[in-house]
Amino acid sequence: MHLFDVRGNFHFCLMKTLYLFILYLIGAPLVGAWLAGWDRRLSARLQSRVGPPILQPVYDVLKLTQKENMVVRRSQNFYIAYYLIFVIFTGALFFTGQDMLLIIFSLMLASVFFVLAGFKASSPYSFIGAQRELVQIMAYEPAVIFAAIGMYMVTGTFEVSKLAQTNHWLILSLPGIFFAYLFILAMKLRKSPFDISTSHHGHQEVVKGITTEFSGKALAMIEVAHWYETTFILGIVYLFFAKSVVAGLSAALAAYVFMVFVDNAFARVKWPLALASSWIVAFLCGAGNMIWLFFTRH
Amino acid sequence: MDTTFIPVSLVIVPAIAAFLLLIFRGSKAKNFIVISASALIALGSLVLFFLNNxxxxxxxxxxxPGVSAGMLGIEIFMALFIIxxxxxxxxxxxxxLALIQVCLLTGFELRYGHALIVANDVFIDTFSVIMALIIGVIGTLIAVYSLGYMRSFHRLHAGEFPDRQPMFFFIIFVFLAAMFGIVFSNNLLWxxxxxxxxxxxxxxLIGYKGNAESAQNAFRALLYNLIGGLFFAVAIVWMHFFAGTIEMDKLMVMHKAVVMFPVMLxxxxxxxxxxxxxxSSWLVGAMxxxxxxxxxxxxxxxxxxGVYLIVRFAGVLEGTVVGLMIALVGGITFLLTTFIAVSQSDAKKVLAYSTIANLGLIVMCAGIGTYQAVWAAILLIIFHAVAKGLLFLCVGVIEHKLHSRDIEDMTGLIIKMPKMSIMLQVGMAGMFLAPFGMLISKWAVLRALVDYNPLLTIFLVFGSSATLFFWVKWMGQLLCVLKEEEDDETGISRAExxxxxTLTIFTVGVCAFFPLIAKTMIEPFIRQMYNATVTMGQGNIMIMLIMLAMVMLFPLSFFYYGKKxxxxxxxxxxxxxxxGTSFTNSLGGATPMEMKNYYLKRYFQEEKLLRIGVAVCIFLMCAATFIFVS
Structure with missing residues (x-):
């Protein structure tokens, strides 16, 4: 946080942070919802359907908020509320340019609340979903941290505000790390082949996984959290191309479209394969990239 | 005030309390001695903190006169007892092993003892004070807890194990005295x-129950620690002959090449x-x-x-091959024991492996030895002590109530033992979750590693992913409810x-007051040792505190409990x-639902991982020795 960096600029920085925060608070879910709408339209076209209007995800969420709130355990929705709060907080840290490591830790905290909600719901389906979500977190965490470390190795900073203004094409120094990140993007965006904990398709072995017992407002909160998360996850993609704004935005968009194609092209894999493959990719490409960087620079 | 008084009495008071406990065996006398001695010790360590400030x-x-002779006498007695x-x-x-050690050191002291010149026997800097606070506060809290615990332990296992409580409390307090001795001593013989x-x-203590299993595990602990003792004894003798001193503060500033070998030992x-x-196996057996x-x-x-000693010599290890080897041993220990913890369902075993893993991180930091790494190591020591103490105490009580310490049997603990399960969750959060202690430390470790050698972060990155997995699934098991039950937390004494x-409050408190702790305790030590200092940026501290405040507000959501x-x-x-919690099975009968955690046993196999770890770490230790010799 830049509140105290320069004595005289205290107020200015605070205001700037505040503006960024408000912009993010309103903008991020809109971007997320818009992307989700295009996702559905694009997927429909790939399956020779027309697809819903672009704003369908928003209509869905509005409808959900009017539904009756059904729960198995009375406190299960508190965890969902905290999941939403911490996802928003994580994104806020990111878009106001804070320390990348803290952002990742905050994201983990949010994910833990989500998983605990699944446990709290005390239903076999959400329980299995929660276990699988945990496996996924374990699977994607290395690649995300490697992304932060790799960016630090090139630029010497963990601060997103400085990473966003870097003069380097991070992608050129960090191709392996970028690939490892792209690999786990499907988990974060809940797409095949890694939509293991919350399959979007009904009537499969885990029904709706971790979200099985959530309905009404709670389900709406999960959806909104997902919009925020999508924006933030793509924000990290942007950083790899941050030297140019246009390149960054196009890369983020391209990554999302790519994920929609992947989602439609692949069947879901089992969790051991998801875990093993993402760790192997994180190790070979992510850590390999780091080793290469380390030895070419020393 | 005379500066010698407090440190000396911190060693003497627990020792006296120990002997009093051996003499006065009544339960009232025991309660009185344990509580008053604990209060005195805790107070003494606080006074020491201000004195040092x-x-x-x-x-x-x-x-x-006669201190050294007395120590030698007790050492010989202990060795004879062990033999x-x-x-x-x-x-x-x-x-x-005991025989070799006692012969080596007795011979050394008798032959060269009079020639040893020691300027300072006692050396207390801020690091010693931090350790003293941990021993003096957390150690005594555990002693008080034992009062209640041991009573119900013997009630539950009446006739199964002999009641040797006076002996038990005697050793606990001797242990505390010895720990103060360790962190205050400058004379390596002491x-x-x-x-x-x-x-x-x-x-x-490990053999307290007196049955075959505990005897076996106690002897394993003894064997491994005697191996360590032998390293120690050889180091002292070597130091005397080649470095000409057996004082720690002198060794730390000597030329690295001279002291490298004994420091390695x-x-x-x-x-x-x-x-x-x-x-590692002795600590797992100690459960x-x-x-x-x-x-x-x-x-x-x-x-x-153990980690105190390694962190002490971090300055010597910095930038050396030996240091790197030690760091790698720590890193590999962290990675593999974390993986093993994923596959365990015995609560105490999970805690044991998590301890070994976290100590691995501390060792890794100490082996690297840069000032950032040492800063991180001390943070880890503090946060780990508080949270892990709390976790073991919780599991102890839960085991007595549930008659099991299997994590799978803790399903629904949140309604069976609400207060206990909340404390357990606070302890767990302290071990892995932002913004609590261990995560602040992990942030510090990551920062230290990327600046030293980013490749070492690979251990941390994969290890900490698995850490999250095994803690959250345990937490989840506590929250998940299979059937409605009455809450029953009766029979837990005030002493427990x-x-x-207190430890629950500490676990949260050390995070809230982290900036203060870092400023008054850790930074002075780092500055003194390296002439440099490291802190978490003010902005980052603020983020951490905001997160902490948000998490602490979670209980407020229960005002909304069950509404709408x-x-x-x-x-x-x-x-x-x-x-409702059963379903109709294919034969038309009712099957109750069940939920069991994932343990990924096929992928994280205890024996296999241990075998790999032992082989690699022995190789690294041999490599370190070989590099030095050649």
Whole structure:
């Protein structure tokens, strides 16, 4: 946080942070919802359907908020509320340019609340979903941290505000790390082949996984959290191309479209394969990239 | 105030209390002695903190005639005791190790003892004070907890194990005295003396139950720690001949090449005591002991003595190959034992492996030895001591109530034992979750590693992913409810509640007051050692505090408990029976639902991972020795 960096600029920085925060608070879910709408339209076209209007995800969420709130355990929705709060907080840290490591830790905290909600719901389906979500977190965490470390190795900073203004094409120094990140993007965006904990398709072995017992407002909160998360996850993609704004935005968009194609092209894999493959990719490409960087620079 | 008074009395008071406990065996006398001695010790360590704040470094020579001779006498007595008991149980290797050590050091002291010139026997800097606070506060809380725990332990196991409580409390307090001795000693002969006392005490405590299993595990602990003791003894003798001193503060500033070999041996001794691979199995075996013993060994004493010694010599290790090897041993220990913890369902075993893993991180930081790394190491020591102490104490109580310590049997603990499960969750959060202690430390470790050698982060990155997995699934198991039950937290004594609540408050408190702790305790030490200092940026501290405040507000959501919701049965493929938590099976009968955690046993196999770890770490230790010799 830049509140105290320069004595005289205290107020200015605070205001700037505040503006960024408000912009993010309103903008991020809109971007997320818009992307989700295009996702559905694009997927429909790939399956020779027309697809819903672009704003369908928003209509869905509005409808959900009017539904009756059904729960198995009375406190299960508190965890969902905290999941939403911490996802928003994580994104806020990111878009106001804070320390990348803290952002990742905050994201983990949010994910833990989500998983605990699944446990709290005390239903076999959400329980299995929660276990699988945990496996996924374990699977994607290395690649995300490697992304932060790799960016630090090139630029010497963990601060997103400085990473966003870097003069380097991070992608050129960090191709392996970028690939490892792209690999786990499907988990974060809940797409095949890694939509293991919350399959979007009904009537499969885990029904709706971790979200099985959530309905009404709670389900709406999960959806909104997902919009925020999508924006933030793509924000990290942007950083790899941050030297140019246009390149960054196009890369983020391209990554999302790519994920929609992947989602439609692949069947879901089992969790051991998801875990093993993402760790192997994180190790070979992510850590390999780091080793290469380390030895070419020393 | 005379600066010698407080440190000396911190060693003497627990020792006196120990002997009083041996003499006065009544339960009232026991309660009185334990509580008043604990209060005195805790107070003493606080006074020491302020004394150090005012006076800075405290070092002095203790000119009491006969101290060294007395120590030697006790050492010989202890060795004879070990040899006797080992031979009686057919453990000739243990006896042999004890014999070699006692001969080596007795011979050394008798032959060269008069020629030893020691300027300062005692050396207390801020790091010693931090350790003293951990021992003095957390150690004594555990002693108080034992009062309640041991009573119910013997009530539950009446006739199964002999009631040797006076002996038990005697050793606990001897242990505390020895720990103070370790962190205050500058004279390595003294340090060795206290070191051996902790070895013997832990042996006796682990074997407290007196059955075959605990005897076997106690002897394993003894064997490994005697190996460490042998490293230590050789280091002392070597130091005297080649470096010309046996004082720690002098060694730390000597030329690295001169002291490298003995420091390496001392670090090996530290590795055995802090249960790093390849010596880790003794600490896992130590869980047969009653829970307060585990809490003591894991959080505030024993294993912390090991890392204390290694962190002490971090400055010597910095930038050396030996240091790198030690760091790698720590890194591999962290990675592999974390993986093993994923596959365990015995709560105490999970805690044991998590301790070993976290000590691995500390060792890794100490091996690197840069000022950022040492900063991170001390943070880890503090946060780990508080949270792990709390966790073991919770599991102890839960085990007595549930008659099991399997995580799978803790399903629904949130309604069975609400207060206990909340404390347990606070402890767990302290171990892995932002913004609590261990995560602040992990942030610090990551920062230290990327600046030193980013490749070392690979251990941390994969290890900490698995850490999250095994803690969250345990937390989830507590929250998940299979059937409605009455909450029942009766029969837990005040002596148990008090330490539990205090440690819960501490776990949160050390995070809230982290900036203060860093500023008054850790930074002075780092500045003194490296002339440089490191802190977490003010902005980052603020983020952490905001997160902490948000998490602490979570209980507020319970004002909304049960409002505007319709409670329904869990989805059981539409086959719910009238009970709601059972479903109609294919034969038309009712099957109750069950939920079991993932343990990924096929992928994270304990034996296999241990075998790999032991082999690699022995190789690294040999490599370190070989590099030095050649």
């Amino acid at each position: 005012m006076e800075g470094l405290i070092r002095f020579k203790l000119d009491i 006797f008991i080992a031979l009686r149980n057919g453990k000739s290797l243990v006896a042999l 340090l060795y003396f206290f070191w051996e006392i902790t070895t013997l005490s832990s042996f006796l 001392l670090c090996f001794a530290g590795l055995t005591k802090s249960a790093q691979l390849p010596f 047969v002991a009653p829970s307060p013993v585990s809490a003591l060994l894991h959080s505030s004493t024993m294993v912390k003595a 509640w008090m330490p539990l609540t 919701v319709k409670v329904v049965d869990a989805y059981l493929s539409g086959a719910n029976t009238a009970i």
